[in-house]
Structure formats: structure tokens, C-alpha cells
Amino acid sequence: MVESILTVQNLVKSFGALRASDGISLDVLPGEIHALIGPNGAGKTTAVNQLSGEMQPDEGRILFEGQDITAFPVDKRARLGLARSYQITSIFPNFTALENVAMAVQSTQGHNFRFWENAKSDLSRTEPALEVLNRVGLSDLANTIAGGLAHGQQRQLELAMGLATRPKMLLLDEPMAGMGVEESRRMTDILLPLKGDLTILLVEHDMDVVFALADRITVLVLGKPIATDTPQNIRNNEHVRAAYLGDTS
Amino acid sequence: MTFYLFLEQTLNAFQLGVMLFLMAAGLTLVFGIMNMINLAHGSFYMIGAYVAAYVSDATGSFFIGVAVALPVAAAVGMAVEIIALRRLYKRDHLDQVLATFGLILFFNELTSIIWGPQALFVAIPPVFSGSVELIPGAPYPIYRLVIIGAGLIVALLMRTLIVKTRTGMLIRAGASNREMVSALGIDIDRLYTIIFGLGALLAGLAGAFAGPILATEIGMGENILILTFVVIIVGGIGSIRGALIGALLVGLVDTYGRAFLPQFLRMIFEDPSVADGVGASISSMSIYILMAVVLIFRPRGLFQAYG
Amino acid sequence: MDKFNRKSIVLLVGLALLLALPPITIAMEEAYFISLFSRIMIYALAAVSLDLILGYAGMASLGHGAFLGVGAYAVGILAFHVTEETAIPFLPGGWAGSINAVISWGSAIVVSSLFALVIGALSLRTSGVYFIMITLAFAQMLFFFFVSLTTYGGEDGINLDQRSQIPGLDLADDASFYYVCLALLLAFVYICYRIVNSRFGMVMRGCKQNETRMRALGYSTYRYKLICFVIAGAGAGLAGALIANQSEFVGPGLMHWTRSGEVMIMVILGGMGTIFGPIFGAVALLLMEEVLAAYTEHWMIILGPVLIFVVLFARRGIYGFLTGDGGRDG
Numbered sequence: 001m002v003e004s005i006l007t008v009q010n011l012v013k014s015f016g017a018l019r020a021s022d023g024i025s026l027d028v029l030p031g032e033i034h035a036l037i038g039p040n041g042a043g044k045t046t047a048v049n050q051l052s053g054e055m056q057p058d059e060g061r062i063l064f065e066g067q068d069i070t071a072f073p074v075d076k077r078a079r080l081g082l083a084r085s086y087q088i089t090s091i092f093p094n095f096t097a098l099e100n101v102a103m104a105v106q107s108t109q110g111h112n113f114r115f116w117e118n119a120k121s122d123l124s125r126t127e128p129a130l131e132v133l134n135r136v137g138l139s140d141l142a143n144t145i146a147g148g149l150a151h152g153q154q155r156q157l158e159l160a161m162g163l164a165t166r167p168k169m170l171l172l173d174e175p176m177a178g179m180g181v182e183e184s185r186r187m188t189d190i191l192l193p194l195k196g197d198l199t200i201l202l203v204e205h206d207m208d209v210v211f212a213l214a215d216r217i218t219v220l221v222l223g224k225p226i227a228t229d230t231p232q233n234i235r236n237n238e239h240v241r242a243a244y245l246g247d248t249s
Numbered sequence: 250m251t252f253y254l255f256l257e258q259t260l261n262a263f264q265l266g267v268m269l270f271l272m273a274a275g276l277t278l279v280f281g282i283m284n285m286i287n288l289a290h291g292s293f294y295m296i297g298a299y300v301a302a303y304v305s306d307a308t309g310s311f312f313i314g315v316a317v318a319l320p321v322a323a324a325v326g327m328a329v330e331i332i333a334l335r336r337l338y339k340r341d342h343l344d345q346v347l348a349t350f351g352l353i354l355f356f357n358e359l360t361s362i363i364w365g366p367q368a369l370f371v372a373i374p375p376v377f378s379g380s381v382e383l384i385p386g387a388p389y390p391i392y393r394l395v396i397i398g399a400g401l402i403v404a405l406l407m408r409t410l411i412v413k414t415r416t417g418m419l420i421r422a423g424a425s426n427r428e429m430v431s432a433l434g435i436d437i438d439r440l441y442t443i444i445f446g447l448g449a450l451l452a453g454l455a456g457a458f459a460g461p462i463l464a465t466e467i468g469m470g471e472n473i474l475i476l477t478f479v480v481i482i483v484g485g486i487g488s489i490r491g492a493l494i495g496a497l498l499v500g501l502v503d504t505y506g507r508a509f510l511p512q513f514l515r516m517i518f519e520d521p522s523v524a525d526g527v528g529a530s531i532s533s534m535s536i537y538i539l540m541a542v543v544l545i546f547r548p549r550g551l552f553q554a555y556g
Numbered sequence: 557m558d559k560f561n562r563k564s565i566v567l568l569v570g571l572a573l574l575l576a577l578p579p580i581t582i583a584m585e586e587a588y589f590i591s592l593f594s595r596i597m598i599y600a601l602a603a604v605s606l607d608l609i610l611g612y613a614g615m616a617s618l619g620h621g622a623f624l625g626v627g628a629y630a631v632g633i634l635a636f637h638v639t640e641e642t643a644i645p646f647l648p649g650g651w652a653g654s655i656n657a658v659i660s661w662g663s664a665i666v667v668s669s670l671f672a673l674v675i676g677a678l679s680l681r682t683s684g685v686y687f688i689m690i691t692l693a694f695a696q697m698l699f700f701f702f703v704s705l706t707t708y709g710g711e712d713g714i715n716l717d718q719r720s721q722i723p724g725l726d727l728a729d730d731a732s733f734y735y736v737c738l739a740l741l742l743a744f745v746y747i748c749y750r751i752v753n754s755r756f757g758m759v760m761r762g763c764k765q766n767e768t769r770m771r772a773l774g775y776s777t778y779r780y781k782l783i784c785f786v787i788a789g790a791g792a793g794l795a796g797a798l799i800a801n802q803s804e805f806v807g808p809g810l811m812h813w814t815r816s817g818e819v820m821i822m823v824i825l826g827g828m829g830t831i832f833g834p835i836f837g838a839v840a841l842l843l844m845e846e847v848l849a850a851y852t853e854h855w856m857i858i859l860g861p862v863l864i865f866v867v868l869f870a871r872r873g874i875y876g877f878l879t880g881d882g883g884r885d886g
Binding site for chain 2 (some may be wrong): 610615616618619658678681682683684685686688689690692693694696697700701704705706707792813814816820821824854855856857859861862863864866868
Binding site (some may be wrong): 012039052054073074075076079083084086090091092093094097099102103106111112113114115116117118119120122125161165200208 | 754766768770772773774
């Protein structure tokens with residue numbers, strides 16, 4: 001039995017009368033792409049926000065590599081190797097693409113309290129950054145101001161920032177949000193080779209993407225996980241079809 | 250003796266609180282709905298005070314003075330909104346602070362050109378002069394009671410306006426969700442101008458009331474403006490209820506601090522002059538301490554806007 | 557390359573003018589200008605320090621005058637006890653003050669840094685409008701504190717008998733004092749320039765653009781912002797020490813919120829997030845005051861609308877205009 005990298009135990013989060021997370025338990029195994037799906041309003045983003053530390057759960061525990069991180073703030077979780085992307089693109093719009101990624105590289109190196117040497121000409125920041133940009137296919141646009149990139153390119157850039165922190169696990173909150181078919185396929189091509197090396201929790205609407213990438217899928221309905229299984233079994237699961245897939249097909 | 254003093258100071262605190270509420274109601278709406286920091290709100294107060302003082306003096310009637318001051322303050326407010334400020338709603342707070350700081354300089358100087366640099370003094374209208382004994386042996390100035398009463402009436406009217414009328418409904422909707430109001434297809438520009446005018450009118454009213462108890466002078470707007478900001482930050486931006494409670498809280502803390510703190514400290518320090526000095530320092534800082542403490546524990550104020 | 561050249565020309569011409577100012581004004585028999593420009597250099601220093609937090613780290617402080625005042629009072633109180641020949645009551649050891657520039661200006665920097673540390677640590681719990689207002693509140697607290705501090709003159713402040721002393725330099729001489737102010741300004745600008753382009757500076761800029769993202773990348777942003785706030789407070793404290801010397805007077809007026817507002821105007825007018833811009837802003841604002849005041853006592857009626865105009869239509873600021881650049885790199 002493989003030790004899971006992320007263990008979520010009975011997570012509860014309420015907003016007034018609404019129980020956005022209603023007892024979520026989840027095990028994510030090292031190296032797998034674990035998709036979290038569910039109809040609109042199922043509480044997927046709320047769940048991710050609790051995993052990344054943006055929200056505090058009312059009840060439950062989150063263990064990352066065996067360590068209880070439930071009370072840790074966002075930045076501390078990130079330093080432990082739990083990176084994330086946002087549903088609404090979150091980048092540094094006035095920096096170049098390269099600088100965006102360099103900020104992520106710098107974060108892993110420490111040395112942030114250097115007040116004197118010029119950072120932009122510091123190759124230890126920019127070389128790894130360029131390499132990551134290359135991996136997501138943005139190296140040609142390294143010196144473009146990020147705010148001026150196309151939407152799909154900004155999503156790729158955000159993924160690059162996540163990768164550049166060299167995380168143990170990546171939380172991707174709808175990486176394909178707002179993308180066209182072509183952009184979406186490019187993103188899938190970027191993510192596919194990561195399979196096996198990097199643990200990813202993928203929240204995604206696009207079922208083609210989910211079935212193409214995921215090793216296992218957890219289905220969330222009204223804040224509750226109703227099934228966790230392989231894509232094949234999820235496809236054939238009657239409860240899932242009734243609660244979720246049924247109303248789309 | 251102590252009870253009389255306590256009663257008197259409590260009423261003073263209410264009177265200050267009511268004035269602050271009149272200022273804060275407009276400012277917090279503009280803040281909450283248009284997301285706009287308007288430093289020039291104090292200028293409407295000053296304009297109200299000057300017009301009321303000038304007209305009272307010319308006509309011999311304080312009431313005519315107030316009656317003229319209100320529409321003038323509202324008109325100035327709406328004019329400023331239409332000419333300059335509506336261009337700033339979408340800008341960041343920094344731009345708003347600077348531009349409205351520019352307005353303060355302009356209005357202060359304009360007032361000084363029109364009425365001169367000296368302070369104006371306004372007599373308390375004869376009907377309201379003198380005192381009443383609330384309890385035997387404890388006289389209290391009628392005029393201050395009138396301010397408290399008038400302020401409470403205005404607060405009730407505001408409540409009726411906001412809860413019962415269509416404009417009020419839009420204001421409430423706007424305070425909790427700006428996008429929704431514009432999505433409803435309302436003439437948002439006009440609504441904003443009306444809110445601005447209403448806020449300026451209330452500030453003008455506070456200024457007109459202030460005339461007989463405070464000197465009407467250049468810079469009076471800024472003094473109360475800062476207090477008003479303390480009120481709405483403590484109360485929570487955009488919340489009328491927060492403004493009312495914040496105003497009373499600030500009124501109480503400031504008045505009690507000044508009245509009782511030095512006495513209290515005399516019991517601690519042996520040297521009365523030290524006690525008075527320390528007391529004066531702390532009491533003049535008290536409301537800022539209040540605000541800092543509120544923000545440290547509740548970084549977004551005591552009350553959230555509606556919804 | 558062209559843009560770079562234009563920037564260099566603007567800066568070099570500016571520097572040459574500032575260096576040549578005393579001989580020129582003495583030749584023109586307008587020596588009064590030296591004193592005026594000393595004041596301008598000092599405010600420029602304060603404005604550059606505010607730009608560090610405002611333009612690069614996105615912290616809109618409306619209480620920067622607090623540190624100006626604390627720095628000035630540090631110098632004022634040390635000098636006061638030298639004049640009175642008494643010990644400083646709130647410090648142990650019976651220290652009777654100092655008029656040595658290294659000691660008193662150094663104290664100004666240390667004390668204002670400490671104040672910035674405390675004020676920043678509390679204020680940075682909030683953000684946005686609340687941050688503007690809580691910094692304002694702290695400055696007002698200090699303002700009222702010093703107004704009621706009768707030991708040191710209360711509202712009337714402290715008059716200094718003389719300027720601080722530096723061995724081998726006569727600070728009473730306006731030209732010497734001017735050059736000292738200019739040198740300190742240039743040194744501070746150089747330090748800030750290095751900082752904003754360093755690793756630490758990149759963290760600051762990241763915080764300004766997207767603090768949520770910074771945290772998600774693993775930066776504990778609070779710490780960086782606080783350090784930045786302290787550096788800015790130290791700069792403003794030094795400016796305060798100089799302003800006390802320039803006017804040979806220390807009063808609570810330095811901490812009044814309108815003073816903080818003026819410094820903020822210098823930053824915006826000159827160009828926010830540019831380090832050099834606020835110097836142009838300080839020159840422009842204070843010269844404009846001076847020139848307009850010569851024509852009419854009601855000069856603010858012109859300044860007010862000018863300010864509104866700048867905010868509405870000329871957002872790049874003077875520096876951006878001169879260098880033909882968006883200017884900001886924050």
C-alpha cells in the first residue's frame with residue numbers, strides 16, 4: 001500500500017446555512033493526477049482553498065506528507081511544496097513573463113533578504129525560469145509583459161510559476177477555464193508529461209481533459225464526495241451518472 | 250455632583266455623536282457605494298456653516314440661515330460630483346485621496362476669499378438660548394438638546410428613506426452589490442449624484458448646527474473630517490448602522506476621555522500636573538487609539554455593509 | 557537605448573543643476589534660494605522614502621509625516637537638553653542630550669525606525685482603505701501626543717539655538733548645509749535604487765502587483781512589507797532630523813495629516829514607483845507654492861485645481877513626462 005501524500009479527513013466548511021464542504025475525506029497518492037469533479041456549486045473551489053490555506057476549515061484535518069498542516073498559512077504550505085493555480089488567472093501583470101517565473105524560482109532559493117545586488121541580471125534566478133518557460137512553450141515570450149499576453153498564455157504562465165517552485169504537489173483550479181479547444185489541448189499536452197513525476201490535484205469542468213489526464217477521480221456533490229475511483233469505473237458508476245454525468249449527457 | 254457631571258458629559262457625548270453621524274452617514278454611503286474616499290466631505294460641512302452664519306447674520310434669523318445652507322451645501326456637493334469626482338470612482342483610492350485633497354485646498358481658499366480669514370461667530374437663536382433643568386440643580390443648554398433631537402430625527406428619516414423608498418432600496422442594493430444596481434438598468438449616474446447631494450446636505454446641516462457652538466472658521470472641515478473617518482472605519486465602511494454606532498462610540502470615548510481621564514489619573518499619579526498632562530495627551534489620542542484597536546482586532550470595522 | 561539615454565540626460569541635467577545651485581544663486585544675489593532648496597532636498601528625501609512603500613510595495617500610507625516628526629523631535633529633544641543643561645527624563649543614565657550631528661541624526665533614524673516597526677507591525681494587519689486610515693490614525697495620535705507634551709513646548713514646539721555640528725563643516729552656512737542635504741538625498745536615492753532592483757525589491761514589487769500570488773508562491777509577505785515600511789520610516793526620520801536643522805525649529809505640525817498629504821502629492825506629481833520622480837515632485841510642488849505665494853496669498857486656490865488636473869489627466873507624473881516613459885517600474 002502506497003503512503004498517500006495528501007490526506008484530507010472530514011473537512012467541513014459552512015457559509016451561514018450553506019455547507020460548502022460537508023465532510024470531505026480524500027487521499028491523494030504520490031505521482032498521481034487526481035481529478036476533483038462535480039457539478040457547479042459542488043464546493044470544488046472551496047475545497048481547494050482549504051487545501052491551499054486560503055480558507056480555514058470549520059472541522060477536519062489536512063495532512064501533507066504525514067504532517068498536520070490544517071493551521072498553516074498559505075505561504076508556509078507553499079514552502080512545504082504545496083503549490084496552486086487559481087481559477088481566475090493570478091499573475092504579476094506588470095512583470096515580464098520571465099520575471100513572473102523568476103519570482104517563483106526565487107521563492108525556492110531563499111536569499112530574499114538581499115538588498116543590494118541587482119536581481120534581474122542574476123542568472124541563478126533567470127536561467128531556471130527560462131527553462132520552465134521552455135517547458136510550457138512560452139520561451140519566445142519571455143520578455144513580454146505578462147499583462148499583455150493572451151488569456152491562454154497567461155494560464156500557461158501561471159502553470160509555469162507553479163512548476164517553478166518545484167512543488168511536491170500542485171493544486172490546479174480549473175486550469176482550462178475560459179480556454180478555447182486549441183488552447184485547452186495545448187495545456188493538456190503540457191500537463192501529460194508531468195504524470196508520474198508530480199502529484200496533481202486537478203479541478204476541472206472539461207470532462208475530455210479529466211478523462212485524458214486523471215489516474216483517479218473524486219466526484220463531489222453538494223460538498224460531499226460520492227465516489228473516488230478510476231476514470232473507467234467513475235464513467236460506469238450509477239450514482240455518479242445520476243448525480244452528475246446524467247444531467248449533462 | 251458626580252452624577253450631574255456624568256449626565257452632562259453623556260449628553261455632550263451624544264451631541265458630538267449626533268454631529269458625527271450627520272457627517273458619517275453621507276461619507277459612508279459614498280464610500281460604500283461608489284468606493285470613493287472623499288476628503289472634501291469636510292468642505293461641505295464648512296460651506297454649510299459659513300452660509301448659515303452669513304445668512305443668519307444678514308437676515309437676523311438662524312432658521313433662514315439653516316434653510317439656505319442646506320440646499321447650497323447639497324448643490325455644491327452635486328456640482329463637485331458632476332464636474333470632478335465621478336471621473337474618479339473607478340480610480341484607485343490614492344488618486345481619490347489626492348484629488349479630493351486638492352478640493353479641500355480649493356474650498357478653504359475660496360472661503361477665505363469670500364468671507365475673509367477671520368472666524369465668524371453665530372449667536373444661539375433666542376428660542377433655544379438658555380438652559381433647562383433635566384433634573385433639579387442640573388442645567389443643560391437647550392440648544393445642545395435641540396441638536397441631539399434634530400440629529401435623531403434625521404437618523405429616523407434616513408432610516409425611513411432607506412428602508413421604505415425606492416431610492417433607499419437602490420442605495421441599499423448599491424451598498425451591498427454595486428454591479429447589481431448597474432445591471433438593473435438604473436440611471437446609476439443620477440443615483441450617485443443624488444447620494445452625493447444627500448451626503449453634502451447632511452454635512453451642511455451638521456456645519457450649520459455647529460455654528461453657534463464652535464467657531465465657524467477655515468479648517469473646521471478637516472478637523473471633523475478626520476473624526477468622521479474614524480467613525481466610519483470603526484463602524485465599518487458602507488454601513489449606516491455602523492456609522493450611527495461608531496459616531497456614538499467616538500462621541501462617548503472622546504468626551505469621557507477629556508472629562509474623566511485627568512481626574513482618574515489624579516488618583517494614580519501623585520503630582521496632579523503630571524496627571525493632567527498625561528490625561529490630556531491620552532484623551533486627545535483616545536479616539537485614534539480606539540480606531541487602531543478596532544482595526545487590529547477587526548480589520549474591516551465593527552459592522553459590514555448590508556447583506 | 558534611446559529611452560535609456562533620455563532618462564540619463566534628464567537625471568544628469570537635474571543633478572548638474574542641483575550641484576551648481578549655490579554658486580549660481582550667490583552670483584545672482586538670490587542666496588535665499590539656497591535655503592529654499594535645502595528645504596526642497598529634505599522633502600525630496602521624505603518623498604523618495606514614501607515612494608519606496610507607496611510606489612514599489614503598494615502601501616498607501618497617509619501617516620508618513622509621523623516619522624518626519626519623530627525624527628525632528630529626536631533632534632529637537634536632544635538639543636533642548638543641551639540648551640537647558642538637564643538630563644533627558646525618560647532615558648536612564650542621565651544623558652544630557654547632544655548636538656553632534658552623527659549622534660542626533662543617528663538617533664533620529666533609530667527612533668523613527670522603531671516607531672515604523674511598531675506602527676507598521678500593527679497597520680499591516682489591514683490593507684487597502686483601512687491601511688490608509690490606520691496609518692493616518694497613528695500619525696494623528698503622535699500629533700496630539702506632541703501637542704499636549706508641554707515639557708517640549710506643546711503646540712509651540714521647540715526652538716533650536718543652533719544647528720547640529722559636524723566636525724570640519726559649518727552647517728550654519730546655508731551652502732554647506734545645502735550640500736549636506738543634497739549628499740544625503742543622493743545617498744538615500746542610491747540605496748533605494750539598489751534596493752528596488754534587488755531580490756528584496758522584486759519581492760516588494762510582487763507584493764504590490766499581486767500579494768495573494770506572492771503568498772501562494774511561498775513568500776510570507778507581511779515580513780517583507782514590514783521591513784520595507786521600516787526602511788521608509790528611517791528615511792523619513794532622517795528627513796525630519798534635517799528639517800529640524802533647516803528651520804531650527806521642531807513642532808507637531810510636521811505630523812499633521814496635511815503634511816503627510818503634501819509628501820504624498822510630491823510622490824504622485826513627480827511619478828510614483830520611479831525613485832527619482834519624487835525629487836522632481838518635491839521641486840515642483842514647493843517651487844509652485846513659493847512662486848504662487850509671491851503673486852497671491854490665495855495661492856492654494858490655484859494649487860488645488862492643479863492637483864485635481866494632475867490626478868485626472870497627467871498620471872505619469874513629471875518624471876514620466878520628461879523621460880517619455882510610462883515611468884513606473886513598480
